[in-house]
Amino acid sequence: MATTTRRRSxxxxxxxxxxxxxxxxxxxxxxxxxxxxxxxGLSTAYYLAKNHGITNIAVLxxxxxxxxxxxxNTTVIRSNYLWDxxxxxxxxxxKLWENLEEEVGYEMFFSQRGVMSLAHSVSDLRAKARNYHAxxxxxxxxxxxxxxxxxxxxxxxNINPDVRYPVLGATYQPRGGIAxxxxxxxxYAKAAADMGVDIIQGCEVTGFDIRDGKVHGVKTNLGPxxxxxxxxxxxxxxxxxxxxxxxxxxxxxxxxxxxxSELLEQVHNTVIMSGMVHVYVSQAHKGELVMGxxxxxxxxxxxxxxxxxxxxxxxxxxxxxxIFERAHLLRTxxxxxxxxxxxxxxxxxxxxxxxxxxxGWGTGGFKATPASGWTMAHTIATGEPHELNAPFSLDRxxxxxxxxxxxxxxxxx
Amino acid sequence: MxxxxxxxxxxxxxxxxxxxxxxxxxxxxxxxxxxxEWSKFxxxxxxxxxxxxxxxxxxxGCRRWFNVWRNTITHEFGPTYKPFTEQPKRxx
Ligand SMILES: Cc1cc2nc3c(=O)[nH]c(=O)nc-3n(C[C@H](O)[C@H](O)[C@H](O)COP(=O)(O)OP(=O)(O)OC[C@H]3O[C@@H](n4cnc5c(N)ncnc54)[C@H](O)[C@@H]3O)c2cc1C
Ligand SMILES: [Zn+2]
Numbered sequence: 001m002a003t004t005t006r007r008r009s010x011x012x013x014x015x016x017x018x019x020x021x022x023x024x025x026x027x028x029x030x031x032x033x034x035x036x037x038x039x040x041g042l043s044t045a046y047y048l049a050k051n052h053g054i055t056n057i058a059v060l061x062x063x064x065x066x067x068x069x070x071x072x073n074t075t076v077i078r079s080n081y082l083w084d085x086x087x088x089x090x091x092x093x094x095k096l097w098e099n100l101e102e103e104v105g106y107e108m109f110f111s112q113r114g115v116m117s118l119a120h121s122v123s124d125l126r127a128k129a130r131n132y133h134a135x136x137x138x139x140x141x142x143x144x145x146x147x148x149x150x151x152x153x154x155x156x157x158n159i160n161p162d163v164r165y166p167v168l169g170a171t172y173q174p175r176g177g178i179a180x181x182x183x184x185x186x187x188y189a190k191a192a193a194d195m196g197v198d199i200i201q202g203c204e205v206t207g208f209d210i211r212d213g214k215v216h217g218v219k220t221n222l223g224p225x226x227x228x229x230x231x232x233x234x235x236x237x238x239x240x241x242x243x244x245x246x247x248x249x250x251x252x253x254x255x256x257x258x259x260x261s262e263l264l265e266q267v268h269n270t271v272i273m274s275g276m277v278h279v280y281v282s283q284a285h286k287g288e289l290v291m292g293x294x295x296x297x298x299x300x301x302x303x304x305x306x307x308x309x310x311x312x313x314x315x316x317x318x319x320x321x322x323i324f325e326r327a328h329l330l331r332t333x334x335x336x337x338x339x340x341x342x343x344x345x346x347x348x349x350x351x352x353x354x355x356x357x358x359x360g361w362g363t364g365g366f367k368a369t370p371a372s373g374w375t376m377a378h379t380i381a382t383g384e385p386h387e388l389n390a391p392f393s394l395d396r397x398x399x400x401x402x403x404x405x406x407x408x409x410x411x412x413x
Numbered sequence: 414m415x416x417x418x419x420x421x422x423x424x425x426x427x428x429x430x431x432x433x434x435x436x437x438x439x440x441x442x443x444x445x446x447x448x449x450e451w452s453k454f455x456x457x458x459x460x461x462x463x464x465x466x467x468x469x470x471x472x473x474g475c476r477r478w479f480n481v482w483r484n485t486i487t488h489e490f491g492p493t494y495k496p497f498t499e500q501p502k503r504x505x
Contacts, residue, residue: 239460
C-alpha cells in the first residue's frame with residue numbers, strides 16, 4: 001500500500017534557531033508598550049514601526065511568543081462578513097494577506113484555496129443568500145453554489161438529499177484560505193525585531209500606573225516599565241487587564257477547541273464550514289484534517305473544553321464527509337477566546353487616556369491579524385481610530401451602534 | 414465534561430444542563446436608568462479568572478434554575494444557591 005501512496009503533502013522548509021534577539025530585561029522606558037505577544041500584538045508592533053516610524057516599543061508576553069490563541073487556531077481566512085463595517089476591516093486584512101509574505105520577507109504558507117459555507121435548511125439558505133448579496137455589494141468575491149457545484153469543488157462532500165441535514169447550497173469565497181499560524185507570528189516578530197522592537201517573553205503585566213486618568217506605564221513581574229502609550233492586546237485575558245486598569249468590558253472568556261486527525265493523503269483542498277451542523281474542516285499542508293466547532297458554553301480560563309463538544313462536531317463531520325469515518329483523532333486542544341456581545345471586535349480608546357484596547361475577536365481573529373495590527377497601530381500612533389476601526393469602538397455598547405455578525409461569524413471562523 | 418451539582422437532583426453530567434451566564438444581575442429602574450446603566454445591565458458581565466457566580470438550568474432534569482459558584486481556572490464547583498436567596502460567600 002505504501003508504495004502506491006498519492007500523497008502530495010509539502011515538506012516544510014527549515015528555519016533558523018533564532019529569528020529575533022530575545023531581550024530578557026526590559027528597558028525602563030518605552031514610547032509604546034504592547035501587552036500580549038500573540039498575532040495581534042505582534043502585528044500592532046510591526047505596523048507601529050513600519051507605518052508610523054515608532055520603534056521604541058516593547059511587546060510584553062506573559063508566556064511564550066504566540067503561545068495563546070495564535071498557536072491554537074485553525075487558520076481560516078476569509079472576508080465575507082455581512083455588514084459594511086466588517087467588510088471594510090476584514091477585506092483590508094485579506095488584501096494585506098495577499099502581499100504579506102513578500103512584505104515581511106517570511107514564508108507563511110498563505111494558501112487561497114477557497115472557503116465554502118454550506119446551507120442546510122430554507123432559513124439557512126435565505127441567510128446565506130442575504131450574505132452573498134451583501135458581499136457582492138461590498139465588492140467581496142463571493143459565489144453561490146448549487147449542491148452539484150459544491151460536489152465539483154469538493155468531491156468528498158455528501159450531497160445526498162436523504163440525510164438529516166442535506167446540503168441545499170453554499171456560498172464560496174475563492175480568495176479565502178489558510179496560512180500557517182506560527183509562521184505568521186514568527187514573520188511579524190522577526191520583521192518587528194529587525195526594526196528595533198523589543199520582544200520580552202515571560203513578562204506578565206500585573207497592574208497599571210494610572211494617574212489623573214492617564215496611563216504612565218505598567219507593573220510587571222520584571223518590575224515597573226514606563227511608557228507614553230499602552231495597548232492591551234490580550235485576547236482571552238482582556239477582562240483581567242481591563243479590571244486591573246479599573247474599567248469593565250463586555251467580554252466573556254470561553255474555551256474553544258479544535259482537533260486534528262492523523263496525517264492522510266490530500267483529499268480536501270478547500271475549506272468547508274457548516275454553521276448549522278456545527279463543524280468546519282480543512283486539510284493542512286502535511287495532511288492532517290483540521291476541524292473545529294463552537295465554543296463550550298461556560299466562562300473559563302482553563303484552555304480546555306468538554307469532550308462531548310468534540311463528539312458532537314465529529315458526528316456532524318462524518319455525516320457531511322463519510323470518507324472520514326475511520327480516520328483517527330490525533331490531538332485535541334483548546335484556547336480561551338474573547339467573546340463580545342455582537343460577535344465583532346473592539347479596537348480603540350478606553351476610559352483611561354493613552355491606554356488602548358484591542359479585543360473581542362472571539363473565535364475568528366486569526367484572519368484579521370494584519371488589519372487588527374494595522375488599525376490598532378494607527379489608533380495608538382495618532383491617538384484617533386483609523387476609519388476602518390472607528391465603528392468598532394468600546395462605546396458602541398452604550399450608543400447601541402452594534403455590528404451584529406452572529407450570522408456570519410457563528411461557528412464559522 | 415463538567416459534573417454539575419443540581420441543588421434539587423444532585424450531581425449530573427453537563428449535557429443535562431444549559432448555561433445561564435453570570436448570576437445576580439438586577440433589572441434597572443426603567444424610569445431613571447441612564448444609557449450607561451442600561452449598557453451595564455445588558456452587556457457587562459463579570460468575567461473573573463477564579464470564582465464566578467453563575468446560573469445553570471437543569472433542562473434535561475428537573476428543569477429548574479439555580480445559582481452556583483464555579484472556579485473558571487480549575488472548573489471546581491463551590492456552593493449552590495437558589496434564585497432570590499442569599500448569595501453564599503465567594504469561596505477561597
Ligand atoms: C481553537 C481555535 C480555533 C480558531 N480558529 C480560527 C480560525 O480558523 N480563523 C480565525 O480567523 N480565527 C480563529 N481563532 C481565533 C484566533 O485565534 C484569535 O482571534 C486570535 O488569535 C486572537 O489574537 P491574538 O493572536 O493576539 O491572541 P493570543 O495569541 O491569545 O495573544 C494574546 C496574548 O496575550 C498574552 N497575555 C495575556 N495577559 C497578559 C498579561 N497580563 N501580560 C502579558 N501578556 C499577557 C497571552 O499570554 C497571549 O499570548 C481560533 C481560536 C481558537 C482558540
Ligand atoms: Zn435538577
